Amino acid sequence: MATSATLSRTSAFFREVIADTPTDPHLEACLQCGTCGGSCPSGPDMDHTPRTLFAMIAAGMREPVLRSNTPWYCVSCYACVERCPQDIHITDVMYTLKRLAIKAGYASQSSAARAPGFSQTFIDHVENYGRSFELGLITRYYLRHRPLDALKVAPIGMGLLKRRRLDLSPRPIRQLDQLKAILERAREIDNAKSA
Amino acid sequence: MRYGYYPGCSLERNASAYHTSLMAVAERLGVEFAEVDDWNCCGATEFIAVNRLRAYALASRNLALAADQARSTNGADPAQLVAPCSACFLNLSKVDRYLEDSPALAADVNAALAAGGLHYEAGSLRIRHLLDVIVNDVGYEQIAARVNSPLRGMRIAPYYGCLIVRPGFRERFDDPEYPTSLDKLMRVLGAQVVDFPLKTHCCGGHMTQISRDVALELIRRLLKNAADYQADMIVTLCPMCQLNLDAFQESVNEQFGTNYRIPILFFTQLMGLAFGLSPAAVGIGKEFIDARPALAKIGAAAEPAAPAPKRKPRRSDQGLPLPQMPEEEQP
Ligand code: SF4
Numbered sequence: 001m002a003t004s005a006t007l008s009r010t011s012a013f014f015r016e017v018i019a020d021t022p023t024d025p026h027l028e029a030c031l032q033c034g035t036c037g038g039s040c041p042s043g044p045d046m047d048h049t050p051r052t053l054f055a056m057i058a059a060g061m062r063e064p065v066l067r068s069n070t071p072w073y074c075v076s077c078y079a080c081v082e083r084c085p086q087d088i089h090i091t092d093v094m095y096t097l098k099r100l101a102i103k104a105g106y107a108s109q110s111s112a113a114r115a116p117g118f119s120q121t122f123i124d125h126v127e128n129y130g131r132s133f134e135l136g137l138i139t140r141y142y143l144r145h146r147p148l149d150a151l152k153v154a155p156i157g158m159g160l161l162k163r164r165r166l167d168l169s170p171r172p173i174r175q176l177d178q179l180k181a182i183l184e185r186a187r188e189i190d191n192a193k194s195a
Numbered sequence: 196m197r198y199g200y201y202p203g204c205s206l207e208r209n210a211s212a213y214h215t216s217l218m219a220v221a222e223r224l225g226v227e228f229a230e231v232d233d234w235n236c237c238g239a240t241e242f243i244a245v246n247r248l249r250a251y252a253l254a255s256r257n258l259a260l261a262a263d264q265a266r267s268t269n270g271a272d273p274a275q276l277v278a279p280c281s282a283c284f285l286n287l288s289k290v291d292r293y294l295e296d297s298p299a300l301a302a303d304v305n306a307a308l309a310a311g312g313l314h315y316e317a318g319s320l321r322i323r324h325l326l327d328v329i330v331n332d333v334g335y336e337q338i339a340a341r342v343n344s345p346l347r348g349m350r351i352a353p354y355y356g357c358l359i360v361r362p363g364f365r366e367r368f369d370d371p372e373y374p375t376s377l378d379k380l381m382r383v384l385g386a387q388v389v390d391f392p393l394k395t396h397c398c399g400g401h402m403t404q405i406s407r408d409v410a411l412e413l414i415r416r417l418l419k420n421a422a423d424y425q426a427d428m429i430v431t432l433c434p435m436c437q438l439n440l441d442a443f444q445e446s447v448n449e450q451f452g453t454n455y456r457i458p459i460l461f462f463t464q465l466m467g468l469a470f471g472l473s474p475a476a477v478g479i480g481k482e483f484i485d486a487r488p489a490l491a492k493i494g495a496a497a498e499p500a501a502p503a504p505k506r507k508p509r510r511s512d513q514g515l516p517l518p519q520m521p522e523e524e525q526p
């Protein structure tokens with residue numbers, strides 16, 4: 001584990017990112033070696049590779065970072081985390097950047113504007129049923145966020161239905177009230193902290 | 196052998212073939228998978244992107260339920276919880292690890308769980324992926340003893356995808372860059388395993404919903420790699436990988452003018468077939484790319500191993516000495 005910082009920790013944005021990540025991601029130890037970007041399946045399609053993004057965070061470039069598609073193009077494959085010589089929790093930082101981008105209202109303006117809508121639709125379903133209900137999820141996501149693309153996915157949806165790989169109605173968990181109470185309390189605790 | 200079992204949302208419907216085949220195989224092997232009562236979604240890769248504490252609380256409810264259930268049914272300590280989906284496995288083990296690493300996070304999560312009358316102590320469960328349990332607890336020998344219809348003649352590309360061995364939030368059971376446990380398992384079933392250099396590359400995850408072009412390219416690479424090595428099928432251990440490679444294979448063909456017809460099956464389906472179960476009993480028929488033509492090859496005379504695809508040497512072969520892969524042990 002690296003102990004000495006190689007990236008500057010002084011920018012307010014850098015500290016914001018660290019504070020919002022569940023365990024310390026050691027981001028200040030980034031060597032700018034580029035192993036992450038080189039290992040990343042989405043690297044070529046990202047506005048900035050993870051390495052560049054981390055330099056931008058250290059430089060306090062809040063808005064360009066939160067507007068970039070990079071966090072949304074991260075598919076959580078952990079290839080970078082596996083190979084990073086400094087054990088930096090890269091995937092967790094990407095999740096933090098997604099949350100900050102949503103909060104700042106930038107997420108819907110990035111070139112990956114679809115991602116937050118998809119995540120939110122997914123979450124709504126889990127909060128309402130306790131499990132993900134794929135047909136409802138797909139239908140609602142496309143009708144609400146991408147009506148014009150609905151036809152493109154229709155054959156796959158039909159294929160899943162035909163093979164009985166989609167439920168026509170949600171199957172909620174039994175103790176939904178318990179789950180809702182837990183999630184509500186988590187929301188309160190989170191809000192109290194960020195207030 | 197008895198394990199707590201967390202099927203995850205995909206196995207309820209979209210990947211029901213995985214669940215059906217696992218149950219059939221488990222019965223033959225004498226392993227019991229006791230489903231966690233009233234489990235909820237693990238959060239996939241979506242929840243954490245929007246809210247941090249709610250994501251941890253969501254996953255932790257499952258851990259609390261599983262630990263309680265294990266305590267009330269047997270005394271094994273720590274109780275073992277098995278997830279067949281790579282993403283569920285990752286989320287549950289990551290949350291367990293982070294709750295241990297960060298007492299502050301654990302306190303917040305438990306304050307949230309208390310609203311539902313639950314509590315979870317990090318480390319009270321040993322969370323494992325199904326493949327780990329099958330190859331390391333049941334073991335190749337036990338499995339070999341059940342094989343009565345070996346998959347001779349079948350050329351299989353073993354696909355691990357992400358997450359089961361990386362980044363290793365808890366124990367690792369295989370090499371993160373070049374795992375071989377699934378390869379060995381398939382050989383034990385009598386199949387021929389082809390080299391599959393992209394075996395741990397990403398299937399795209401939820402990218403099919405975010406950027407179709409990016410996702411289709413990732414899927415295309417995997418299909419091409421398996422086709423280059425003349426695999427009859429790709430075998431997988433994750434419902435997301437199965438869905439992406441199977442349901443989007445036609446879309447890849449449209450996008451790139453290719454003509455791939457590579458069936459994507461779960462490893463438990465092949466175990467079932469090798470144990471003499473019928474295709475219907477292991478959920479064959481739910482796949483988009485029909486597996487039957489490939490399965491018809493079972494029992495046909497084994498073809499000689501095809502050589503690796505030829506490449507033009509990029510430079511002279513007088514390069515730097517490269518590290519050698521260790522000789523792979525044969526089961
Ligand atoms: S691999 Fe790690 S150290 Fe290297 S640039 Fe990426 S985050 Fe920094």
Ligand code: SF4
Nearest residue numbers: 040074075077078080
């Ligand atoms: S976890 Fe995200 S950033 Fe890291 S290699 Fe995978 S897609 Fe790229």
